[in-house]
Amino acid sequence: MSQYQELKQACYAANMQLPQLGLVLFTFGNASVVDREKGVFAIKPSGVPYATLRPEDIVIMSLGGKIVEGDKRPSSDTKTHAVLFNHWDHIGGIVHTHSTYATAWAQAQLDIPLLGTTHADHLTADIPCAPPMSDAMIAGDYEHQTGWQILNEFQRRGLSPREAEMVLLSNHAPFTWGSTVEKAVYNSAVLEEIARMAYLSSTLRPGVPRLKDALIQKHYDRKHGANSYYGQS
Numbered sequence: 001m002s003q004y005q006e007l008k009q010a011c012y013a014a015n016m017q018l019p020q021l022g023l024v025l026f027t028f029g030n031a032s033v034v035d036r037e038k039g040v041f042a043i044k045p046s047g048v049p050y051a052t053l054r055p056e057d058i059v060i061m062s063l064g065g066k067i068v069e070g071d072k073r074p075s076s077d078t079k080t081h082a083v084l085f086n087h088w089d090h091i092g093g094i095v096h097t098h099s100t101y102a103t104a105w106a107q108a109q110l111d112i113p114l115l116g117t118t119h120a121d122h123l124t125a126d127i128p129c130a131p132p133m134s135d136a137m138i139a140g141d142y143e144h145q146t147g148w149q150i151l152n153e154f155q156r157r158g159l160s161p162r163e164a165e166m167v168l169l170s171n172h173a174p175f176t177w178g179s180t181v182e183k184a185v186y187n188s189a190v191l192e193e194i195a196r197m198a199y200l201s202s203t204l205r206p207g208v209p210r211l212k213d214a215l216i217q218k219h220y221d222r223k224h225g226a227n228s229y230y231g232q233s
């Protein structure tokens with residue numbers, strides 16, 4: 001019995017929620033879970049369809065980037081996950097999807113504007129779209145640099161990854177995270193819903209006004225009290 005059985009099971013369960021929520025097709029995307037005490041994280045194997053994925057297929061990686069356990073190749077996004085786990089020590093899980101509306105905003109290289117209270121319930125900023133990566137970053141260790149593109153963009157904007165738990169990568173797709181992988185999955189589903197609402201609102205009324213500042217903080221604060229679901233940071 002693997003010492004990582006529980007971690008693999010949690011990672012498997014999170015990955016299987018992605019197609020169930022309509023956030024991925026076939027082999028798109030991946031979810032990961034970290035065990036900081038053991039210095040490892042579990043991640044979906046590369047190219048394995050969700051339809052045939054098994055808990056024993058989940059790959060265990062060291063936070064240093066070495067395969068610890070598993071006979072399949074880890075996700076092609078593994079280094080991106082590793083950068084975030086190594087630099088944001090409050091996160092427990094990461095999800096990457098190609099969900100349709102969030103990916104459409106990412107391909108358009110646009111932040112998702114804060115148009116309504118559904119968005120304000122979850123963060124008080126526009127959902128950031130990190131700019132296209134430089135040719136040098138692309139030519140380098142692309143997946144590692146993708147993680148740094150996220151870190152650098154949050155630092156540039158002065159955004160807290162404890163409040164904003166989601167990002168779009170230009171011409172790629174979204175990443176989300178949370179204190180648990182279940183929260184990261186929740187954030188991916190909420191991101192897709194906000195992206196769809198914002199697209200529809202902007203199509204119905206081009207130049208639609210943003211939610212009033214006074215309402216943004218009020219909505220966020222009332223949803224992030226000590227005993228609220230969202231309050232589980």
Ligand SMILES: O=C(CO)[C@@H](O)[C@H](O)COP(=O)(O)O
Nearest residue numbers: 027028029030046047075076
């Ligand atoms: O972002 C991408 C491809 O654009 C990847 O997330 C794939 O969607 C899944 O790759 P694997 O995890 O199967 O390697």
